[in-house]
Amino acid sequence: MIRIGDAPRVRRLLIGVALALTVLFLLLPLVAIFAQALMSGIDVYWQNLSNAYTLSAIGLTLLVAVITVPVNLVFGVFLAWLVTRFEFPGRRLLQTLIDIPFAVSPVVAGLVYLLLYGRNGWLGGWLDAHDIQIMFAWPGIVLVTLFVTCPFVARELIPLMQAQGSREEEAAVTLGASGWTIFRRVTLPNIRHALLYGVILTNARAVGEFGAVSVVAGAIRGETNTLPLQVEQLYQDYNTVGAFTSASLLALLALLTLAAKAALEWRAARRETAT
Amino acid sequence: MIAQALTRRRERRVLPGFGLSLGISLTFVSLVLLLPLTSLVGQLSQLSWSQYWFLITDPRLLASYTVTLLAAAVAALSNAVFGLLMAWVLVRYEFPGKRLVDALMDLPFALPTAVAGITLATLYSSNGWIGRLLEPLGISVSYTWVGIALAMAFTSIPFVVRTVQPVLEDLPAEVDEAAMTLGASDGLAFRRVILPYLWPALVTGTGLAFVRSLGEFGAVIFIAGGKPYETEITSLMIFVKLQEYDYAGASAVASIVLATSLALLLAINLWQGRFIKRLHGGRG
Numbered sequence: 001m002i003r004i005g006d007a008p009r010v011r012r013l014l015i016g017v018a019l020a021l022t023v024l025f026l027l028l029p030l031v032a033i034f035a036q037a038l039m040s041g042i043d044v045y046w047q048n049l050s051n052a053y054t055l056s057a058i059g060l061t062l063l064v065a066v067i068t069v070p071v072n073l074v075f076g077v078f079l080a081w082l083v084t085r086f087e088f089p090g091r092r093l094l095q096t097l098i099d100i101p102f103a104v105s106p107v108v109a110g111l112v113y114l115l116l117y118g119r120n121g122w123l124g125g126w127l128d129a130h131d132i133q134i135m136f137a138w139p140g141i142v143l144v145t146l147f148v149t150c151p152f153v154a155r156e157l158i159p160l161m162q163a164q165g166s167r168e169e170e171a172a173v174t175l176g177a178s179g180w181t182i183f184r185r186v187t188l189p190n191i192r193h194a195l196l197y198g199v200i201l202t203n204a205r206a207v208g209e210f211g212a213v214s215v216v217a218g219a220i221r222g223e224t225n226t227l228p229l230q231v232e233q234l235y236q237d238y239n240t241v242g243a244f245t246s247a248s249l250l251a252l253l254a255l256l257t258l259a260a261k262a263a264l265e266w267r268a269a270r271r272e273t274a275t
Numbered sequence: 276m277i278a279q280a281l282t283r284r285r286e287r288r289v290l291p292g293f294g295l296s297l298g299i300s301l302t303f304v305s306l307v308l309l310l311p312l313t314s315l316v317g318q319l320s321q322l323s324w325s326q327y328w329f330l331i332t333d334p335r336l337l338a339s340y341t342v343t344l345l346a347a348a349v350a351a352l353s354n355a356v357f358g359l360l361m362a363w364v365l366v367r368y369e370f371p372g373k374r375l376v377d378a379l380m381d382l383p384f385a386l387p388t389a390v391a392g393i394t395l396a397t398l399y400s401s402n403g404w405i406g407r408l409l410e411p412l413g414i415s416v417s418y419t420w421v422g423i424a425l426a427m428a429f430t431s432i433p434f435v436v437r438t439v440q441p442v443l444e445d446l447p448a449e450v451d452e453a454a455m456t457l458g459a460s461d462g463l464a465f466r467r468v469i470l471p472y473l474w475p476a477l478v479t480g481t482g483l484a485f486v487r488s489l490g491e492f493g494a495v496i497f498i499a500g501g502k503p504y505e506t507e508i509t510s511l512m513i514f515v516k517l518q519e520y521d522y523a524g525a526s527a528v529a530s531i532v533l534a535t536s537l538a539l540l541l542a543i544n545l546w547q548g549r550f551i552k553r554l555h556g557g558r559g
Contacts, residue, residue: 004451004464018364021357024405025429026379029394030386032404036397057317057494061487075303079374081297086288089544095545100312102535103491107510108529111517112311115318115526147307170289179291204447208387211510215517228389228493235393235497241343247390254385259384262378271427 001263033251036244048245056223057230057246060138061207064226068145068206073199078151081187084161085169095158098151105146110215113144136218144212151203153198160194161187193264204257208250318526330527333554338504339512340531346420346508347488348511350427357428358435359473365436366443383432388493395426396497418500423508426495427488434487438480439473446472475550486536517527 002219005011036043048054079098083091101109115222117134127134135141168190172182188195210228217224225233234243319327330336364370365377383391399406399416406417416422434542444471454464470477499506507515509532516525 002453003448004469005363005461009460010461014360014369015370018360019372022361022376022379023291025357026382028404029391029398029429030379030382032398033390033394036394039503075299076357078296078299079303082300083294085290086293086296088293088297092306094300096541097308098535099409099540099544100308103486103490103540105492105510105513105532105536107492108490109311109512110460111513111525111529112315114517115301115522116524122317125353142430143307145319147311149305150303166290173289173291179295182291204385208429210387210389215514228387231389231393242395243393245380247393250387250390254382254390255388255501257385258378258381261381262374 037248080157110212140216156198204235303411346424348423350484362439392497431484435480435486442476
């Protein structure tokens with residue numbers, strides 16, 4: 001069978017151009033991160049990595065991820081269950097609302113939180129009176145990260161759960177299963193991979209968020225610095241090797257994210273061919 | 276009346292958990308999304324129309340709109356071409372390293388934008404790996420709108436590839452076979468047969484890349500340099516105003532950014548909805 005673009009000359013040309021562009025625009029930046037980080041040798045790399053500021057940035061970044069990922073996981077599952085299993089007025093509106101963080105510039109996300117919780121904000125006076133610090137402290141970073149990452153789990157689950165329909169769950173109801181049992185035994189096995197993928201995406205974004213976090217963090221060194229903020233600070237201080245050292249940690253995490261995604265897709269494809 | 280409508284509907288509901296999931300979803304959406312967004316409306320309502328108009332038409336800001344729109348348009352269009360090529364090559368051909376190339380396409384989403392930003396700025400600076408080669412040719416990327424477009428294009432690479440790829444995979448083999456047996460050349464057959472089929476997905480992906488590029492911040496600011504009137508993007512203007520504690524000005528600019536992206540997103544969703552309906556209508 002002859003298909004469009006199957007002539008050897010066309011094929012070689014297109015593959016060649018595609019590979020060249022991929023190397024230039026994707027592979028080269030990736031290599032550059034590690035090359036820059038290791039520019040002054042492995043000893044300097046370790047020094048930069050075990051520096052107290054870097055360690056505290058790693059700690060804060062992990063704290064943010066440990067809080068936002070589970071919260072958005074629970075929210076995402078409930079929202080997906082709600083919009084795919086029930087008909088109710090405002091269902092479409094709710095689905096559109098959770099797309100907002102995708103469309104909005106992260107700086108705007110940071111700004112609206114600053115307006116709400118900042119010193120002059122609506123809740124600012126009350127928070128000040130009770131001596132609760134949200135802006136320019138870690139709770140603010142957690143809150144904007146929640147905002148920025150809230151669509152990921154739901155967006156992965158909704159199309160899948162819509163396609164699967166609710167017949168299996170309805171059968172479980174007629175057999176007298178409780179809500180939790182239905183979810184655990186019927187729904188969860190079907191959405192396992194999409195859920196995991198949503199969690200991986202949420203985690204990647206939570207760890208790497210920069211624009212929104214830089215508005216609300218205030219960047220006190222060693223106190224409210226996440227890894228991306230530290231990358232920026234070191235780079236502005238002309239400490240290129242230091243900046244790329246922290247960047248290389250984030251790049252490693254990105255590579256893990258890509259590997260996990262590829263593994264999930266590979267398993268899904270294998271299951272599909274098996275059935 | 277709403278309560279009545281709800282109970283009437285509940286009779287048809289078989290599955291448990293409606294109340295619980297509605298409660299959790301609404302609480303979360305109100306607290307995390309709506310409440311902060313209302314504070315923006317609250318801030319803006321303290322401005323008169325003429326004050327608002329004055330804030331959003333500041334000449335330095337107008338220059339930033341032009342730079343942002345121009346760079347985002349160039350980024351989105353480049354991605355349309357690049358994304359179409361990558362989707363085609365990944366779906367139609369077999370070659371060594373294909374799985375690796377496929378996985379790399381998602382790198383811009385996985386890599387934090389600040390990391391992408393400093394990396395591109397370093398690569399294209401006058402003594403960077405690529406900048407060094409471009410300088411003798413008289414091409415400067417750093418601190419120009421070209422650099423801004425490049426950074427925007429990098430962060431939005433996956434949109435076109437990942438929207439076109441599944442559509443191309445579903446394209447029945449008979450379609451291009453028919454075109455080929457009728458004697459059409461590769462170029463003609465692609466333009467007249469394949470492209471119309473991919474068009475909705477291509478427009479959707481390009482549109483999403485454009486929206487994302489308009490809002491991009493972390494990847495752009497390092498390579499842009501932020502020269503007033505020349506390489507300042509609109510997100511950076513919000514940031515600058517916040518650093519000057521000009522909350523009213525920042526909110527006014529934010530309202531423009533927010534309204535533009537929401538309008539574009541809505542347009543893309545409507546376009547996509549129409550396309551899906553047409554597809555199903557054609558089948559049934």
